[in-house]
Amino acid sequence: MPDHAARPTVSRRTFGRLAGATAFTGTAAATTATAAHAASSTFRVATANLFYGLSDSEFLTDLRGVGKQADLIGLQEVQDRAPLIREWAADSGFQAWIPDDPWAKEVTVLARRSEFERLDQDAIFVCDTAGEGTPPPPRWIVWAKYRHLASGRTVVHVNTHANSNIEDNGLPNDLPRTRDAEGHFARIRKLATAKAEDSQVLVTGDLNVDYVADKRVRYAKFPYTVLEERQGNLPGLRSSYSRVGLPNRGTLGNRRVDYVYAWVRTPENRVMDLEDHSVLTGQKSDHNSLVARVRVTH
Numbered sequence: 001m002p003d004h005a006a007r008p009t010v011s012r013r014t015f016g017r018l019a020g021a022t023a024f025t026g027t028a029a030a031t032t033a034t035a036a037h038a039a040s041s042t043f044r045v046a047t048a049n050l051f052y053g054l055s056d057s058e059f060l061t062d063l064r065g066v067g068k069q070a071d072l073i074g075l076q077e078v079q080d081r082a083p084l085i086r087e088w089a090a091d092s093g094f095q096a097w098i099p100d101d102p103w104a105k106e107v108t109v110l111a112r113r114s115e116f117e118r119l120d121q122d123a124i125f126v127c128d129t130a131g132e133g134t135p136p137p138p139r140w141i142v143w144a145k146y147r148h149l150a151s152g153r154t155v156v157h158v159n160t161h162a163n164s165n166i167e168d169n170g171l172p173n174d175l176p177r178t179r180d181a182e183g184h185f186a187r188i189r190k191l192a193t194a195k196a197e198d199s200q201v202l203v204t205g206d207l208n209v210d211y212v213a214d215k216r217v218r219y220a221k222f223p224y225t226v227l228e229e230r231q232g233n234l235p236g237l238r239s240s241y242s243r244v245g246l247p248n249r250g251t252l253g254n255r256r257v258d259y260v261y262a263w264v265r266t267p268e269n270r271v272m273d274l275e276d277h278s279v280l281t282g283q284k285s286d287h288n289s290l291v292a293r294v295r296v297t298h
Contacts, residue, residue, distance in 0.1 A: 046070035047204035049287035058284040071112040074159030074204030079106040099123035104140040116146040131176030156195040160205040170217030182221040200272040201263035211256040235265040240277040260292040
C-alpha cells in the first residue's frame, strides 16, 4: 500500500503520552549534549611567519600579538631571534623549543605553560636546495609532544616552512626547490601519520602553496592532495580551510599559504577537531598569522 493511501489515527490520550515521552527524550538528549560539551575544552594554535627583516621591536610587537591569541605557536623565519624568543617566553608564560641547528631554529615552537607540559621534541632535516638563482635556506621539520593539562590528552605539534616560489596559480614551477618541497610535503605526511598512532596531531607552517589554487588544480604532489589525502577518507590531516571554511582575507596578500592542520579521526574515534579560525591583522610582518581554535574531549 502506498504511504499516502491511509493515514493512521492517534487518540488524544495516546498523543499526550507520545508528546510527554518526546519531551522527556528531548530533555535527556539536551542534557547529554550539554554534558558532552562540558567534558571538553578548547585551546588555540597559531602559525606565524614573522619576516626575518623586521627590527627587533617590530618582531616583538608581532610576537606579543600572536601570544595574546594562541596557546601553541609555530614560528617561521625566526632563525636569528632565539635570545629574544627565550626572553619573551620566560616573561609571558610560554615554553620554547628552540633546536640547536642554526636553520632548525627557523621553525621554533612555543606552548603556554599553564596549558601544556612538554614531554618530548625533535628536529628533522629535510633538504638543502641548490639550483638557479638564490637558493632557499635548509629546511627542517620541528615537533614537540605535549600533555594537554585540561584533558590529559597527548598532542604532537609539528611545525615547518617550505621553499618559496614553488607554485604558480596551483601549478608547480619546474625548479629544484619545487621538487624538494614535494618531498618535504611527503615527509610531513609520513611524520603526522606516525605520530597519530598514539597522539593527537597538529601541523602548522608556511607551505608557500595557495590553498584556493591548490584545491582547484589538485596537483598530485602539493598539500591539498598529499597532506589532506584527498584520494582517501578519514582519519587524516585536514586544514582549517577545509574544516572551517575560508577566512575573508589571505595570509600573504590575497593568498592563503599559511596553514593549521589537525589529524581528524572518524566520528566514533574523534577526540580533537578544528572548530574555528581567524587571520590576524595589523602585524608588521608581510604575513598575517592564522589562529585556529581546537576542541578536545576529556
